[in-house]
Amino acid sequence: MSLLRVRNLSKKFGAFTALDGVNLEVNSGEIFGFIGPNGAGKSTTIRVLLGVLRATSGEARLFGKDAWHDAVEIHKRLAYVPGDVNLWPNLTGGEVIDLFIKLRGGCSSSKREELIQKFDLDPTKKCRTYSKGNRQKVALIAAFSSDSDLYILDEPTSGLDPLMENVFQDCVMEVKKHGKSVLLSSHILSEVERLCDKVGIIRQGKIIESGTLQEMRHLTRTHVKVETKQAVPSIDRLNGIYELEANGAALSFQIDTEEMDHVIRHLSQFGIVKLECSPPTLEDIFIRHYEATGGGYRS
Structure with a gap:
C-alpha cells in the first residue's frame, strides 16, 4: 500500500x-x-x-x-x-x-x-x-x-x-x-x-x-580480480570488459553484469586459481549516473 x-x-x-x-x-x-x-x-x-x-x-x-x-x-x-x-x-x-x-x-x-x-x-x-x-x-x-x-x-x-x-x-x-x-x-x-x-x-x-x-546494479559493472594457471590471451577483446589491468596470470577488470557468465566460462579454460567478484556499491551507481549525465558529485 x-x-x-x-x-x-x-x-x-x-x-x-x-x-x-x-x-x-x-x-x-x-x-x-x-x-x-x-x-x-x-x-x-x-x-x-x-x-x-x-x-x-x-x-x-x-x-x-x-x-x-x-x-x-x-x-x-x-x-x-x-x-x-x-x-x-x-x-x-x-x-x-x-x-x-x-x-x-x-x-x-x-x-x-x-x-x-x-x-x-x-x-x-x-x-x-x-x-x-x-x-x-x-x-x-x-x-x-x-x-x-x-x-x-x-x-x-x-x-x-x-x-x-x-x-x-x-x-x-x-x-x-x-x-x-x-x-x-x-x-x-x-x-x-x-x-x-x-x-x-x-x-x-x-x-x-x-x-x-x-534493479539498479545491472546499470553498472562488477569488479573482478582473477588469477589463472595460464596467462589469458586477448581477454580485452571480449565484450563487456573495461579498465583491464594484467600482471602475468593475475587480472583485474570491470565487467558488465550481463557478460559475466560468458567471461567466466572463457577464463575457466585457463585454470582459475583465485577469483574475487565485488558487486557495485551504491556509490558506484551514483557516481556513474552523474558522470553519464554530465553532473558532478558534491558532498
Whole structure:
C-alpha cells in the first residue's frame, strides 16, 4: 500500500525550476533512500511533502491526502527531522523532547528514556549549550518516540559521530520492523545502501533513476580480480570488459553484469586459481549516473 505518492511534481521560484516532473512512491513498511548532491532538489521535495511549500504543478499525496491542503491532518501521522535543527535556546533538551511528543499525542515514558540513553543525551542541559550533534539527537529522540506511520528524515545524521549513526540506523530498522515507512534523504551512501529497500537519485530537479538496489546494479559493472594457471590471451577483446589491468596470470577488470557468465566460462579454460567478484556499491551507481549525465558529485 502506497503511503506517499508524488506525480509529475514541479516547483518554480521565478524563472528557476527547482523540481521538474518528480515522481516518487513510498509503500507501507518501506525505507526509501533519496539521494543527490546539494541543490539537486531533495529538500525542496521534502518541503512540498510537509506542506511548507506549494507545488507549482503536479501532485503530492500522503496517506491519500493532499500535501498542501491537508497538511494539518497529515502531520498527525508523520515525524520529521531536518538536517539542521534549531531549538528554543532557553528550554532544556528534555523539555523540547516532551513538547514535540505532546504535539504528536504522547508516548510511553519508557520509550523516551530508552532513546535518551541510546543516544547518550543529557536532557537537563539548555539547548543553547548543545553542539550540532546534540541538537540532532533531540530531534531524533522526539521523532522516534512518536508512534508515526511515516518518518521523513532529511540528512538526519548530520553532525553525529559514527557510534550515534549506528544507533540511528538501529532505530530506523526498528520502526520498519513495526511496519512503518521512512523517506531518508542522505549524503552518506553507505548508510542508504545498508538501510534502504529502494533508492531514488535526483539531479537538477529530476529523478534520473529509481528502484531497488538489485534493479539498479545491472546499470553498472562488477569488479573482478582473477588469477589463472595460464596467462589469458586477448581477454580485452571480449565484450563487456573495461579498465583491464594484467600482471602475468593475475587480472583485474570491470565487467558488465550481463557478460559475466560468458567471461567466466572463457577464463575457466585457463585454470582459475583465485577469483574475487565485488558487486557495485551504491556509490558506484551514483557516481556513474552523474558522470553519464554530465553532473558532478558534491558532498
